[in-house]
Amino acid sequence: MASESDRAPPLAKLLASTDKKTRDKATKQLASFLSNSAPEALSKVELAKLWKGIFYCFWMSDKPLVQQALASELAELLLRSTSKEASLAFLSGFWEATVREWNGIDRLRMDKYYMLVRRFTNASFRFLIRENWESASLAEYNNILIRKGGPMCPDDQRVPASLSYHLADIYLEELDKAMSNSPVSDPLPAPLSTLLSPFFVLAARTPSNITYQRIQSALINPLFASLTLQTPESEDEDAPRRKRARLDEPEYTNFVSNACSTDPEEEKALPIPQLRAAVLRKMFDIASHEDSRDSNRRKLYAVWKVYKEDENVDKPLDAS
Known part of the structure; x- marks a missing residue:
C-alpha cells in the first residue's frame, strides 16, 4: 500500500491538470488526504x-x-x-x-x-x-x-x-x-498586541520608505483611530468632535470589543483605553529594538507620542 x-x-x-474535471476530483482527494494525514x-x-x-x-x-x-x-x-x-x-x-x-x-x-x-x-x-x-x-x-x-x-x-x-x-x-x-460560540479575546507584532516588526525594519508608509496608512492609523473612536470620552457630547466626526474611519467593533494584549486566559477583554495603551507599548518596544532602522524608529516613536497623548489625537500623522 x-x-x-x-x-x-x-x-x-x-x-495542475488542464482538465477541470480532473482538477475538481483532485481537490476532493486533497481535502480527504489532508484531513487524514499525520x-x-x-x-x-x-x-x-x-x-x-x-x-x-x-x-x-x-x-x-x-x-x-x-x-x-x-x-x-x-x-x-x-x-x-x-x-x-x-x-x-x-x-x-x-x-x-x-x-x-x-x-x-x-x-x-x-x-x-x-x-x-x-x-x-x-x-x-x-x-x-x-x-x-x-x-x-x-x-x-x-x-x-x-x-x-x-x-x-x-x-x-x-x-x-x-x-x-x-x-x-x-x-x-x-x-x-x-x-x-464564545471566543476568547483576540491577543491584539501579539497579532500585530509582524506589522510592527516590518514597519520598524523595512528598508523601504514606501512599505513603511503603506503599513502606517493602511493599518496603524486606522487601528488607533478605531481605538480612539470607541473610547468613552469620544462619546461625550462635551468632548471635542475630533474622531467621532470622521465617519470614513473603520471601527472594527468585533475585535475592539473583545481583545486583550497578549494572554486571553489571564487578561480577559481589556477596556479600550487599556487596550490602546497595551498596543502602543508593543509598538514602542519593537521600535526600540536594536534591529530597528533609525529612521523607522523615529517615525514609530512619533506615532506613539501622538496617540499616547489624548490632547494630540487629531494631529495628522506624516509617514514620510
Missing part, C-alpha cells in the same frame, strides 16, 4: 510540490464564481486538518508558494490571488480562534509571516512588496470578520 507521502506528488500533478506525512519538499499543484489548480480556475468557491474551499482546509501542526504546515506551504510564485502572476489573474490571500488570512484567524489563541500556535503563525520566505519578512528581497501591502490593507478587516464569524 502506498504511504501518505507517496500519494502527494501524483496528487500535485492531478491538481502532521509528519509530508516532507518540506513534498509539501512544496503539493502546493505548486494547488497554486496552478487555482491559476486555471477562470470563471469568477468558480474562483470564489475554490478559494474558499482551499482556505477551509486549514480547519479540516486533524492537528494544529498539520494546519500550520499547510499554511506555511501556502505562504511559501505564494511568495515564490507571486511575481509570475499576470495582471489579469492578480485580483483572484488577492482574493485567495484574503480567504487564507480569514481562515487563519478562525483557526487560531478555534485553538483559543494557543501561544505556541500563535507564535508559529507569526513566525510563518516574518521568517525568510514569509510574506512580511523585512530583509528578504524575494518577497514582493505588493504582497505585504495587500496584507496591511485587509488584516484588520479580516480579523474583525473572523471574530464575528467565530468557529466557537
Whole structure:
C-alpha cells in the first residue's frame, strides 16, 4: 500500500491538470488526504510540490464564481486538518508558494490571488480562534509571516512588496470578520498586541520608505483611530468632535470589543483605553529594538507620542 507521502506528488500533478474535471476530483482527494494525514506525512519538499499543484489548480480556475468557491474551499482546509501542526504546515506551504510564485502572476489573474490571500488570512484567524489563541500556535503563525520566505519578512528581497501591502490593507478587516464569524460560540479575546507584532516588526525594519508608509496608512492609523473612536470620552457630547466626526474611519467593533494584549486566559477583554495603551507599548518596544532602522524608529516613536497623548489625537500623522 502506498504511504501518505507517496500519494502527494501524483496528487500535485492531478491538481495542475488542464482538465477541470480532473482538477475538481483532485481537490476532493486533497481535502480527504489532508484531513487524514499525520502532521509528519509530508516532507518540506513534498509539501512544496503539493502546493505548486494547488497554486496552478487555482491559476486555471477562470470563471469568477468558480474562483470564489475554490478559494474558499482551499482556505477551509486549514480547519479540516486533524492537528494544529498539520494546519500550520499547510499554511506555511501556502505562504511559501505564494511568495515564490507571486511575481509570475499576470495582471489579469492578480485580483483572484488577492482574493485567495484574503480567504487564507480569514481562515487563519478562525483557526487560531478555534485553538483559543494557543501561544505556541500563535507564535508559529507569526513566525510563518516574518521568517525568510514569509510574506512580511523585512530583509528578504524575494518577497514582493505588493504582497505585504495587500496584507496591511485587509488584516484588520479580516480579523474583525473572523471574530464575528467565530468557529466557537464564545471566543476568547483576540491577543491584539501579539497579532500585530509582524506589522510592527516590518514597519520598524523595512528598508523601504514606501512599505513603511503603506503599513502606517493602511493599518496603524486606522487601528488607533478605531481605538480612539470607541473610547468613552469620544462619546461625550462635551468632548471635542475630533474622531467621532470622521465617519470614513473603520471601527472594527468585533475585535475592539473583545481583545486583550497578549494572554486571553489571564487578561480577559481589556477596556479600550487599556487596550490602546497595551498596543502602543508593543509598538514602542519593537521600535526600540536594536534591529530597528533609525529612521523607522523615529517615525514609530512619533506615532506613539501622538496617540499616547489624548490632547494630540487629531494631529495628522506624516509617514514620510
